[in-house]
Amino acid sequence: MTPYQAIELFAKTLGNLEKWMDKAEAYAKDRGFEVDVLAQSRLAPDQYSLVKQVQAVCDQAKFAAAYLSGGKAPSHPDTETTFAELRARIQKVEEYLATVSEKDFAGADDRKVAPAWLGGRWFRGSDYLVEMAIPNFFFHASMAYAILRHNGVNLGKMDYIGGITTHEK
């Protein structure tokens, strides 16, 4: 999986997340509750709420694209509280991901990736992708899924995976 394929997979999964949110909205409507109750739901009192899981999955995708392409990530302050605002955040990240192309990732494996939280230390691009970006992106995507699933939204594994590319015999 090249860095660009990883970004494509992140973009696809953000699209899947929007469909989980569609199902959550339909469920809320059917049961007669306000969907934004789910935005504040969490699996443990000291774990991120759905809002923060969605912000985090967006950031994992955005920063992976920026760090590995040598670009600058757009700033997205964590101000969302509603499904509508989260959808807008996801869409901004999808639009940003669409601005990077395969050729921008030439040399990505050897880029120095130095997120502020590393306090001056840095990853090789390939280590950052393998050790941080991929596991972290899918962690936050899975937690968003899990919070919805735990609250009764009717999600199944293929909602998580999305479309697949298979061939006939």
Next chain:
Amino acid sequence: MTPYQAIELFAKTLGNLEKWMDKAEAYAKDRGFEVDVLAQSRLAPDQYSLVKQVQAVCDQAKFAAAYLSGGKAPSHPDTETTFAELRARIQKVEEYLATVSEKDFAGADDRKVAPAWLGGRWFRGSDYLVEMAIPNFFFHASMAYAILRHNGVNLGKMDYIGGITTHEK
């Protein structure tokens, strides 16, 4: 990320999972409950229990290694019910992963991957890795983590990520 790097990352994450189970066992001991209660825990009544999440994460790693290296996966019947049995399952998979080496993955991108559940259809190796093996592996790892976290086990993000490879300025 090459197919072999993916298998290494899966092996590392299975090692992390064993440490989450260590924390779960310490928590159960401290609170005076039987840890195997957690083995049957789940986030939703129609979602996999911890036992099945661990079986699934093991299978994702094992089958990715077998399909992409052209090898044959060892058979591991889903008979586990306890933490001790789950640990043995994880260790068997870790041992199997250690038998494949980088050179076994030559040509992995173009291998035909035809799991029985596809009913005769097949994936290109590279599509299987990107669209199924990686997202699915991290899904089940994250769900195992989430079930423990939801039940009070004191896990944090770096328990999920494990060791990282960074460099000084």
